[in-house]
Amino acid sequence: MMYQGLLGAFPFTVSEFEVCTFRDLKVSREQVYAEHKTLAGLPRLQHTGRNLDPISLAVQIVPLTAVSTVGLRLRALAAVAESGDELPLVIGLRYYGLFVLKSYEITHRQLHHGVTLAAEAQLSLMEYH
Secondary structure, eight states, X not given: OEXXXXXTTEEEXXXXXXXXXXXXXXXXXXXXXXXXXXXXSSXXXXXXXXXXXXXXXXXXXXXXXXXXXXXXXXXXXXXXXXXXXXXEEEETTEEEEEEEEEEEEEEEEEEETTXXXXXXXXXXXXXXX
């Protein structure tokens, strides 16, 4: 099994049994400025810091055997979201910091008799500080 990263106890892995990995990692950073009016001329800006960083990524869950592990992975993701805990985010060898899972959206890619055979989850994370 090859680990590609993790969000708390939710690992991103590739193995002979399943692919549960991410794609489209998007990291944003926004600086904050206060605007001060002046008597004459243009307003002046003052840097006051930065906002918390949002991160979004898509998680692909595809079992490679006859037994679907998608339901198990989706329940684990729901447990992470419902816990409300701050979680370490590690992608490859890079530690991004602590994040909370603000929201997620699941797309069931393949269904067979009510069983999800492949899914994609769009995760929206927010930096915890």
